[in-house]
Amino acid sequence: MRIWVPRPEPGATRTAARLRARGHLPLIAPVLVGRPTGTALPEERFAGLVLTSGNAMAVLDDGAVARLAGTPVFAVGASTAEAAARAGLGPVWEGPGDAAALARLITETLPPGASLLHLAGAE
Known part of the structure; x- marks a missing residue:
């Protein structure tokens, strides 16, 4: 087919x-x-970095990766988590593959009101 x-x-x-x-x-x-x-990237520090796609990693330059080093990463699934770890980010929390479950992981891990950075594209 x-x-x-x-x-x-x-x-x-x-x-x-x-x-x-x-x-x-x-x-x-x-x-x-x-x-x-x-x-x-915004200048402030974040409690977590949210990655809903491994494609976000492909557009981060070395300076951005260095600035985000040490920030906990919440990745939607295994391949996105692997991309973040390969880039030197972490600690990495791996979600089960969908946005709703990733949101639950974040709320179970971080305190209410924690500041997050979601790397996302623009159409």
Whole structure:
């Protein structure tokens, strides 16, 4: 079966490999491209860094990673947690793969009112 893979890289290639292993013919044609927005990180310190996609790690430069070092990272799932750890961030808390469960993990770990930074894209 031919299957369209609309994910941005590097996820598109990983998804295509899994599809190929199952006998499918993937067509990689991303509808989004991840790239830095040029937005500077806020100056204040945060109680936690929220990552709902591993793609956020790809746009952090070395200076941003150094500034965020030591800040607890709350990652949506395993691959996002691995990306954060590879970049040198952490400690990393790995969520079970969905936003609602990640929110529960954060509220169970940090006190109410804790300041969080969510790295997210812009359309």
